[in-house]
Amino acid sequence: MVEAAGPDDGLIVRIRPRADRAPRPGVVEGKRAAIARAATELFLSQGYQATSTEQVASTAGVSKQTVYNQFGDKERLLREIVLGVTATAEAFADGLAEGMRGVDTPVGLDAALRTLARRYLTTVMNPQVLALRRLVISEATRFPDLAVTYYERGPARVLAALGDLFAGLAERGLLRGADPTRAAPDFAFLLLGRALDEGMFRVGDPVLTPAGVDQTADHAVDVFLALYGARPG
């Protein structure tokens, strides 16, 4: 398992070694990882169709043929990269519950939710995460199964983890609300909706300032607790 950090950090690319034949680690995996990293950078910044395999090869410092030897064709290169990056989403989803373990009072819940909201919003609005969303959406018509798989492993997985978290809090009496299945999407899109929507269309400029993140997160938590908090808001 090789991890190659992107140019501005952020996303992590995980590319599995080829199962059929064991290659010399230092050489083959090095080139494979270099190609994956170059392709990730170029696909995210320029798009899939606008990036040529020759550009990938020269950025990675290998010949075009090596790209084809390692990945077969351009489509598989995209698939491995997109699905490799979803490891980040899994880690994020698993980490969501971390900060909520010791919570057992409404005041503690309030504070923990504000922290969670800031992390969630900051992660989703990360420029590389937004670029990955644009990339997958751009190719959703051509590769519909890839788009669905990305959605299920990424956004849907986080929503599900959030739902589990809220269900646990409801059992402990820290949340109320008739329909716990609605709580997670309500929270998520009160928090993310506007910024994410706008962020899809503004590619260069960040949509939210750090102060904007705080205000948006606090407002979402205020509203969420007014709706679902144990003490009526």
Added chain:
Amino acid sequence: MVEAAGPDDGLIVRIRPRADRAPRPGVVEGKRAAIARAATELFLSQGYQATSTEQVASTAGVSKQTVYNQFGDKERLLREIVLGVTATAEAFADGLAEGMRGVDTPVGLDAALRTLARRYLTTVMNPQVLALRRLVISEATRFPDLAVTYYERGPARVLAALGDLFAGLAERGLLRGADPTRAAPDFAFLLLGRALDEGMFRVGDPVLTPAGVDQTADHAVDVFLALYGARPG
């Protein structure tokens, strides 16, 4: 001003006649409209880069050169089409306030909001509207100004109209809430957030059934009135 309905109705393409030279209406505008309609259909279903100018020409029943005579190049064809379609968004934004004019009681507000929510959600989740969003997002890296202009004339314009509507209702005492500027995005993304997010990634299948539209709309209105209704929820 020529209007050409799309294949499945829905979007309306408005292409202005060329200002520099007055063409014979029946001939020139007919071909121009045919090209615009063909390009709209192809761009929405296949994407911009995956559609060749020759494909546009043959679908429209003209030669490739006629496409270039009318629109200059492929990029301008995309721009005119995307911006032409925003006329639909303007009409929708202006129509939002229509159903709310006679509202003067909380009960009337409740009913009018449910109707509005259904229309809003149905419009945004229309397959052609989703395809247009995907198209603009796909080209946001290449044509950032087009993406921003689309956002401002489309989603942002509707949000602004909704904000004006809610401000008027607050003045008449039908809504409360400390921050009226938050009310519009809160309502919009409680209503649209999840479905729109998922809809970006599921190309073929509709995300919401008609019953799902009703449930989602009612839930959003319930939550919104609990937060911002004049009578505490």
Added chain:
DNA sequence: GTCTATAGCAGGATAGAC
């Protein structure tokens, strides 16, 4: 496995007749 060189093809845009 890796490289250089190239096949094979499609795309955007244009020239010239009418």
Added chain:
DNA sequence: GTCTATCCTGCTATAGAC
């Protein structure tokens, strides 16, 4: 303005030497 025919560039993918 419109059409047919064409140029030229750039792409994916492969062949063959090492």
